Structure formats: structure tokens, C-alpha cells
Amino acid sequence: MLDKYISLLNEKQNLLNEIFNYTKNKSFKKSEDEVERIEYYLKKRQEIYDKLLYVENEIKAININNINNKEVDDIIKKNDEIIKNILKLDEEKKEIIDAILNILKKQIKNTKNMSKANNGYLGIYKDTIGGSLFDSSR
Numbered sequence: 001m002l003d004k005y006i007s008l009l010n011e012k013q014n015l016l017n018e019i020f021n022y023t024k025n026k027s028f029k030k031s032e033d034e035v036e037r038i039e040y041y042l043k044k045r046q047e048i049y050d051k052l053l054y055v056e057n058e059i060k061a062i063n064i065n066n067i068n069n070k071e072v073d074d075i076i077k078k079n080d081e082i083i084k085n086i087l088k089l090d091e092e093k094k095e096i097i098d099a100i101l102n103i104l105k106k107q108i109k110n111t112k113n114m115s116k117a118n119n120g121y122l123g124i125y126k127d128t129i130g131g132s133l134f135d136s137s138r
Helices: 002-024 034-062 072-126
Strands: none
Touching: 002 034, 002 072, 034 072
16 A cells, blocks of 8 residues: 555655656747647646646545654655745746736737727618718719
């Protein structure tokens, strides 16, 4: 039982390292051109998190409490450190991702305003193009 627990903790550590390295190696510019890259990045990262969640559920299913084992303690300590590093990286990436989302929101708002203006301008004439407003015979 202890061997399986340690194996799952090591698997969790591998997944945490994968998330950390994936996060660390991605950089984005504050540009709306980055939207597709960010979308792919988030999707790919979610796949790793899903694996991590599965392993976490396996660990909980073993239901071992208060283990006094140096190897287990070392693995847990290392996992906690990796999680802290991931959270720190996430905070940095969050600022850039939020900035890009704000750029997109402004672009969407500008597009909606242009659409309203066009509809307001063209709406005056849309019912009259085939009608009699510009009919010279009247």
C-alpha cells in the first residue's frame, strides 16, 4: 500500500513538473494576435491538469493518514514547492492574458459601435432603396 502511495506521489510530482515547465516556457506579448496561442496553451495545460486530478483522486482513494516516512515527506515537500512556483508563474501570465482580453473587449466594443452606426445610417435607406423616396416620377 505504501509503495503504491509513493508511486502516485511521484507521478503527481512528474505532472506538476510538466505543468511548471510548460508554463515557464510559454511567453505571450500584449497583442490580440496572441489569442489563439493563449487558447491552445490553456487547452493543453488543462489536459495536464485533468491527468493530475485523476492521480490526486487515486491518492485520496488510498486513504493513508499520518504516515511517518521520510521519503513520503520529501516528495510532499517537493510537490508543495513546485505548486508554489506554478502559482507564481500563473500570476505573471495572468497579467498578460488579462491585458490581451481587455484589448479584445475594446475591439469587440468598437466593432459593435461601428455596427450600430452603420445600421443607423443604412437603416434610413434600407426601406427606400426599392421604394418611392427617390422615384423621380412623383
